[in-house]
Amino acid sequence: MEKGRDVFMQGYRHGIPIGLGYFAVAFSLGIAARDYGFSAVQGFISSLITYASAGQYMGFALYATNTTLAELILLTFIINARYILMGFALNQRMPEGTPLSTRLLVGSCITDEIFGITIARPGAPTPYYTFGALIAAVPLWALGTACGISMGNILPARIVSALSVALFGMFIAVIIPPARKDKAVLGAVAVSFACSYAAVKLPYISDLSQGNRTILLTVVIAAVFAVLFPRKTEGSEGGAADED
Amino acid sequence: MKTNIYLYIFVMAFATWLMRVAASLIMKKPIQNRFFQSFLYYVPYVTLAVMTFPAIVEATQSPLAGAAALVVCIAAAWFGQGLFTVAVLGCLTVLIFELFL
Numbered sequence: 001m002e003k004g005r006d007v008f009m010q011g012y013r014h015g016i017p018i019g020l021g022y023f024a025v026a027f028s029l030g031i032a033a034r035d036y037g038f039s040a041v042q043g044f045i046s047s048l049i050t051y052a053s054a055g056q057y058m059g060f061a062l063y064a065t066n067t068t069l070a071e072l073i074l075l076t077f078i079i080n081a082r083y084i085l086m087g088f089a090l091n092q093r094m095p096e097g098t099p100l101s102t103r104l105l106v107g108s109c110i111t112d113e114i115f116g117i118t119i120a121r122p123g124a125p126t127p128y129y130t131f132g133a134l135i136a137a138v139p140l141w142a143l144g145t146a147c148g149i150s151m152g153n154i155l156p157a158r159i160v161s162a163l164s165v166a167l168f169g170m171f172i173a174v175i176i177p178p179a180r181k182d183k184a185v186l187g188a189v190a191v192s193f194a195c196s197y198a199a200v201k202l203p204y205i206s207d208l209s210q211g212n213r214t215i216l217l218t219v220v221i222a223a224v225f226a227v228l229f230p231r232k233t234e235g236s237e238g239g240a241a242d243e244d
Numbered sequence: 245m246k247t248n249i250y251l252y253i254f255v256m257a258f259a260t261w262l263m264r265v266a267a268s269l270i271m272k273k274p275i276q277n278r279f280f281q282s283f284l285y286y287v288p289y290v291t292l293a294v295m296t297f298p299a300i301v302e303a304t305q306s307p308l309a310g311a312a313a314l315v316v317c318i319a320a321a322w323f324g325q326g327l328f329t330v331a332v333l334g335c336l337t338v339l340i341f342e343l344f345l
Contacts, residue, residue, distance in 0.1 A: 017331035042249055049257040059256040066246060069255050076259035082291065083260075087267030089284045096273030103268035110264040112295060117327065119288040161305045162339040168300040169317045169334030171292040176321035178289065188286050192293035200298055214294050221290045226282035 004128045011117075011132020018113045018133065019140035021167025024160050026141045029057055030148015036064040040150040047142040051111055051134075054210055055080045082215040086115040090125045102127060109134045113167065116174045184229035192221055309341035 026047060033043045038060060050056050058079050062072055087107050094103060106118070109130035117133060118125050147155070179186040199205045199213050208216065275281065297314065304310035313334040320330045 014327050017328050020331070020335075038249070042253065045250075046253045046256065049253070050260050052260045055260050056256070059252075063247075063249065063252055069247060069252070072252065072255060073259045076256055077263060080260050080263040083263040084266045085284075085287055086291075087264060088271065089287050091267050091271040092274050092281070092284050094271075094274070100268070103271070104265050107265040107268035108261060112291065116288055116292050157305060158339070158342055161303070161309070161342060162335045164303040165300060165310065165313045165334040165338050166331040168296045168303065169313065169331035170327050171296045172314070172317040172334075173321045173325070173327045173330035175289045175292050175296075176318055177324070180322055185286070185289050188289050189293045192290045193297045196294040197298050210299075214291060217294045218287060218291045221294075222283050222286035225286045225290075226279050229282070230278055231282040231285050 004126075007126060007128040008132040011129035011134075012136045013132075014117050015114070015133035015136025017166050017170050018117070019137040020163055021113070021165075021170065022137055022141040023144035023147075024163030025053060025167065026144025027148040027155065027160055028164075029053065029060075030145040030150075032057060032148075033060045033145060034149040036060040038063075038149060040146040043149045044142045044146040047145040048138060051138045051141055052080055052083075053112075058209070079209060079212065082112075082218065083110050085215070085218065086110050086112075086119075089119055090115065093119070094124050098124070106130050111137070113137070113170060116171060120174045120178070184225060187229075188221060188225045191225075192217065195221060304338050304342070306342055306345045308345065309338045312341050313337040 029047075030040075030043055033046075038046070046056060046059070050059070055076055058075060059072065062075065067075075087110060090106055090110070091103055094106075105127035106125045109118075109127070111134075114130055114133045114137065118130055121129060175185075175189055179189045195217055196213075199217060205213060205216070300314050301307045301310040304313070316337045317330050317334045320333050325333070
């Protein structure tokens with residue numbers, strides 16, 4: 001049995017590069033939030049309790065246009081629909097009899113990035129790991145938002161530019177090791193890169209929000225690969241990325 | 245009348261949270277269906293790949309720096325470097341590239 005504290009610390013370490021990437025992204029989110037009428041404190045609170053990039057950006061923009069709460073809820077559901085899929089993927093890895101509290105705690109930590117590292121970790125997802133990552137990353141997300149609102153353009157563009165890549169570097173570190181081991185995953189990654197690039201250029205699809213493009217491509221590509229390269233039913237362990 | 249901003253923020257957070265825990269509220273045990281299992285197996289890799297490219301090239305001031313970071317990160321991850329190392333190498337690549345461009 002893994003020690004909870006060690007797993008938490010491992011999650012915390014893995015959450016740091018995510019947090020650095022978050023800081024940079026949140027900084028630009030903050031610049032937008034200020035334009036939509038949010039103070040640094042309001043931006044900080046929003047980011048601390050919502051921690052959803054595209055969803056928050058949309059929420060801030062909607063507030064400026066006097067959207068009703070009902071519309072806000074509906075649009076938030078749509079733009080964050082990918083979290084449902086991620087929740088299914090995480091719960092799929094938890095054995096029968098896993099307490100609801102464990103499932104809820106793991107689910108509550110879902111962000112694109114924390115989901116990525118959690119699913120890549122061998123074994124059943126545990127709240128110790130996800131909360132370790134969450135506690136490392138989300139305060140930086142909130143801080144970045146507040147800094148973006150209050151400081152605007154003080155941070156040199158060069159630094160923001162470099163930091164914004166941390167997030168993607170982390171994604172790559174999650175997807176490449178399994179791709180090396182499993183040709184089907186390698187194919188799925190290559191096809192995803194190509195389709196994602198095409199989707200930015202194609203008419204109609206490029207009009208969708210980034211969140212909706214992501215979920216559309218995910219459902220289509222993952223379904224096609226599930227049909228063409230199905231997994232053996234037993235022991236469908238997800239990723240292979242090892243600890244540090 | 246404009247909605248109270250703090251109520252608005254709270255509703256946004258709560259609606260987002262509901263999406264996160266929707267599956268946790270429904271699922272009691274792993275689903276045995278082979279298609280569904282295979283589908284979920286591919287979901288994370290596809291999602292992360294879609295979010296990475298071309299976004300990484302658009303995130304940096306110079307697209308070339310982002311492209312270089314993409315190549316460096318893939319190579320580092322391929323040869324077994326961990327999350328943190330790959331992320332830092334990506335940042336350094338951009339920093340160095342944009343210093344000279």
